[in-house]
Amino acid sequence: MVLGSRLKAAVLNLLRKDRVEAELDAEIHAYVQGVADELIAAGVEPGEARRRACAEAGCVEPVKQAVRDHRAGTAFELLWRDGLFGMRQLRRNPALACTVIFTLALGIGANTTIFSVVWRPLRYEQANRLRMVWETRPDGSRSTVSSTTYHEWSDQNDIFESLAAARTESIALSGNPPILAFGASITPKFFDTFRLQPELGRFFSQDEFAPGKGTVAVLSYELWKTRFAGDRAILDKTVALDGMPYRVIGVAPPDFEFLGHEDIWLPMALPPGESGRQERNLLVVGRLKPGAGAAQAAEEMRVLAERVARQSPGTNRQWSARTQDFYEAMAGPGVHLMFLLLSVTVSVVMCMACANVANLLLARGTTRQKEIAIRIALGARRWRIMRQLLLESLLLSVLSGGLGLLLAFAAVRYLATLPVLQAPGLAPIEINRAVWHLSRFSASPQPCLPGSYLHGRPARSIRWNSSRPQAAARWAMGNMAACAAGW
Amino acid sequence: MGQNQTNLLQGTLDLLILKAIGEGEAHGLGISRRIEQITQGTFKVKPGSLFPALHRMEEAGWLTSFWGESENRRRAKYYRRTKDGTRQLQAEREQWSTIVGAMANALNAQEV
Numbered sequence: 001m002v003l004g005s006r007l008k009a010a011v012l013n014l015l016r017k018d019r020v021e022a023e024l025d026a027e028i029h030a031y032v033q034g035v036a037d038e039l040i041a042a043g044v045e046p047g048e049a050r051r052r053a054c055a056e057a058g059c060v061e062p063v064k065q066a067v068r069d070h071r072a073g074t075a076f077e078l079l080w081r082d083g084l085f086g087m088r089q090l091r092r093n094p095a096l097a098c099t100v101i102f103t104l105a106l107g108i109g110a111n112t113t114i115f116s117v118v119w120r121p122l123r124y125e126q127a128n129r130l131r132m133v134w135e136t137r138p139d140g141s142r143s144t145v146s147s148t149t150y151h152e153w154s155d156q157n158d159i160f161e162s163l164a165a166a167r168t169e170s171i172a173l174s175g176n177p178p179i180l181a182f183g184a185s186i187t188p189k190f191f192d193t194f195r196l197q198p199e200l201g202r203f204f205s206q207d208e209f210a211p212g213k214g215t216v217a218v219l220s221y222e223l224w225k226t227r228f229a230g231d232r233a234i235l236d237k238t239v240a241l242d243g244m245p246y247r248v249i250g251v252a253p254p255d256f257e258f259l260g261h262e263d264i265w266l267p268m269a270l271p272p273g274e275s276g277r278q279e280r281n282l283l284v285v286g287r288l289k290p291g292a293g294a295a296q297a298a299e300e301m302r303v304l305a306e307r308v309a310r311q312s313p314g315t316n317r318q319w320s321a322r323t324q325d326f327y328e329a330m331a332g333p334g335v336h337l338m339f340l341l342l343s344v345t346v347s348v349v350m351c352m353a354c355a356n357v358a359n360l361l362l363a364r365g366t367t368r369q370k371e372i373a374i375r376i377a378l379g380a381r382r383w384r385i386m387r388q389l390l391l392e393s394l395l396l397s398v399l400s401g402g403l404g405l406l407l408a409f410a411a412v413r414y415l416a417t418l419p420v421l422q423a424p425g426l427a428p429i430e431i432n433r434a435v436w437h438l439s440r441f442s443a444s445p446q447p448c449l450p451g452s453y454l455h456g457r458p459a460r461s462i463r464w465n466s467s468r469p470q471a472a473a474r475w476a477m478g479n480m481a482a483c484a485a486g487w
Numbered sequence: 488m489g490q491n492q493t494n495l496l497q498g499t500l501d502l503l504i505l506k507a508i509g510e511g512e513a514h515g516l517g518i519s520r521r522i523e524q525i526t527q528g529t530f531k532v533k534p535g536s537l538f539p540a541l542h543r544m545e546e547a548g549w550l551t552s553f554w555g556e557s558e559n560r561r562r563a564k565y566y567r568r569t570k571d572g573t574r575q576l577q578a579e580r581e582q583w584s585t586i587v588g589a590m591a592n593a594l595n596a597q598e599v
Contacts, residue, residue: 005548005571024538027515027564030557031534034516037559056533063534070539072546 010073024067028060079391086392096364100357101400107346107353108404113411114346118339120427122327123255125195126287127425130326131297133163133284135305138318145284147268148276149308149316150187153284156307159300160286162189167268167281168259173227174240181223183241184259185268193287194256200224201235201250204267214267217246221254223263241266257424259283277315285326298323331423361393500540502583503530505549505568505576514555514563515541541566549575 013020035053040046054060068074090097124130134142135149145153145165154163164187171183191203199221208216217239219228228234238245241264252265288297305321328335372385415421416429507513507521518541519532544550549572557563568576 006546009546023564024542026562028534028538030561030563031515031519031538033561034514034557034559034563037561063538066535066539067542070543072543 006072010076013071013073014077020071024064025060028063032060079387082388082391083395085388086395089392090395093364096360097396100360100396101403103353103357104397104400105403105407107350108401109407109411110346111350112405112408113415114342116408116412117415117421117429118342120429122330122425123427124425127326129161129288129290129292130193131160131286131288131294132324132326132329133286133301134322134324135280136320136322142322142324143319144280145282146277146280146315147282149280149305150282150284152308153301153304153321154187157286157300157304159289159292159297161289162193163284163286164188164190164193165268165282165284166190166258167283169266171241171264171266172243173264174243175227179227181241181263182259182261183264183266184262185266187268190265191252193285194258195287196253196256198250199253200232201248203250209267209269211269214269215244215246216249216267217241218250218252218265219248220252220256220261220263220265222261224251255428258285260424277312286323294323294325326425330425357396365389498579499583500532500536501544501549502576502579503532504537504540504544505572505579508550508566508568508572510568512553512555512565512567514557514565516563518566544572547571 032050032053035056036046036049039049039052044052121127122130133145133153135145137143147165147167150163150165154165157163166184166186169183169185171181173179173181186204188204188206188209191198196203198218201218203218204216208214219234224230224234234248234251237248239248240246246266286297288294301321301323305316305319309316309319325336375385376382412429421429503522503526504518507518507525513521515534515537519534519537522530522532541550541552545552545566549569550566551569552564552566554562555565
């Protein structure tokens with residue numbers, strides 16, 4: 001109630017400032033006049049009466065100031081005026097303002113871009129439990145897996161919740177026009193391993209992997225949308241694949257790919273026996289059981305592979321197995337280290353930008369000592385001066401943050417079109433963790449803080465001058481440390 | 488100002504102003520004189536405290552103001568209590584009684 005009333009009063013005060021001021025003046029004068037009238041009525045001579053009335057009232061101006069200090073909206077008005085003054089300060093020194101804004105904007109833009117591109121998550125549920133499994137040749141190089149070996153691993157391992165395999169197939173899709181689709185034949189737990197739900201219909205059931213039953217297909221979302229116009233009636237329709245009729249039973253969720261832009265998934269027929277050891281053409285991916293670690297998985301698979309090697313020395317002598325981080329498998333080898341290096345690099349760039357800006361502001365601060373000393377001498381409170389300087393810092397940081405984000409948006413939009421940065425399974429490139437970056441952006445006035453603090457100390461700002469270079473250097477160091485910490 | 492002028496207890500000014508205005512209407516000087524009168528000269532409210540309080544209370548919606556003509560045929564700004572102001576007076580009066588009662592009890596208590 002009171003709050004709403006005061007808010008309304010604040011708005012009215014700000015909008016009708018002249019009238020409010022005139023009324024205040026008239027009201028106080030009426031008071032003084034009233035006191036004088038009383039004195040005259042009591043027999044005091046008019047000139048003396050006015051003098052005494054004024055003395056009693058404490059004179060008009062201080063009273064008006066006291067009213068203004070308590071008036072609703074005063075704080076906001078002062079802030080607004082400080083802000084305008086800050087803007088004028090920036091405009092008066094455009095070279096400095098531009099340097100600061102561009103330095104910070106580049107830093108913020110580079111960081112936002114790199115962090116958005118680099119630390120993209122995998123889009124699967126609990127993707128950190130996914131691992132690729134490879135066979136390794138006698139020379140230690142990695143190889144895709146034979147289907148017999150895969151089945152033995154799948155049956156005997158105790159570390160993976162599910163182990164799935166896929167093999168690429170080229171499939172001619174009849175129709176108008178006929179196309180050569182990129183397909184994959186997959187093992188029963190394939191979609192489960194990624195924890196995927198079909199967009200439409202269902203995935204394969206166990207009996208569809210039996211020989212002769214596998215004439216069913218799952219379409220990719222993209223193929224369904226482009227080739228079949230997203231028609232929901234596609235389910236149970238028959239499509240001709242390599243001239244054979246296949247029944248469509250489901251559509252995979254959007255953007256799902258494992259081998260790279262698959263159009264169609266087909267069930268892989270069950271193990272071909274010992275003959276299947278020669279043909280190593282399966283990509284194997286597993287989901288670790290909860291609590292199982294990467295090292296444990298590597299050890300278990302090595303032991304399993306040794307057992308297979310002993311049982312089938314003809315094909316598997318000295319062959320072993322190795323597991324690999326799924327993210328690295330999708331995004332490329334050494335990707336984690338590269339990402340880390342990139343992140344550290346842009347972070348250092350940001351730190352340097354902050355240090356430079358802090359020093360620029362510090363240098364400007366010394367040229368403003370006189371102005372601040374005068375304001376303090378005229379009675380400005382320490383808080384007012386600090387607020388002024390903080391507001392100027394905030395203006396700079398908001399401007400540079402905004403520009404930085406614009407730069408980042410442009411850069412990310414460009415990078416999102418680069419094929420080299422795409423990898424199956426990774427979330428699309430976009431500015432993510434917006435909140436996190438906003439916090440960085442709001443943290444950016446921090447490098448300017450020590451400077452403000454310095455000038456908030458009246459004694460120092462009067463005594464301090466450029467003949468004290470050691471002190472200036474010490475403050476600059478402090479600034480850099482603070483900006484590194486703040487950042 | 489007299490030496491024996493008691494400092495206005497913190498928080499009593501609003502209560503005094505609301506009470507001094509009463510059911511009618513009063514301008515700044517009138518309120519000041521009325522407070523002096525009803526406290527038998529104990530409290531003299533100077534304009535430096537009175538006007539900020541009046542404006543603050545008006546902004547809070549406890550008072551409304553209008554321009555009128557004083558007894559000396561001069562233009563003056565008059566204040567009147569709103570319904571909220573009357574409610575506020577009641578609330579502050581109760582709070583004040585509580586304080587007075589509590590202080591009396593405390594001061595009359597047996598010292599150990």
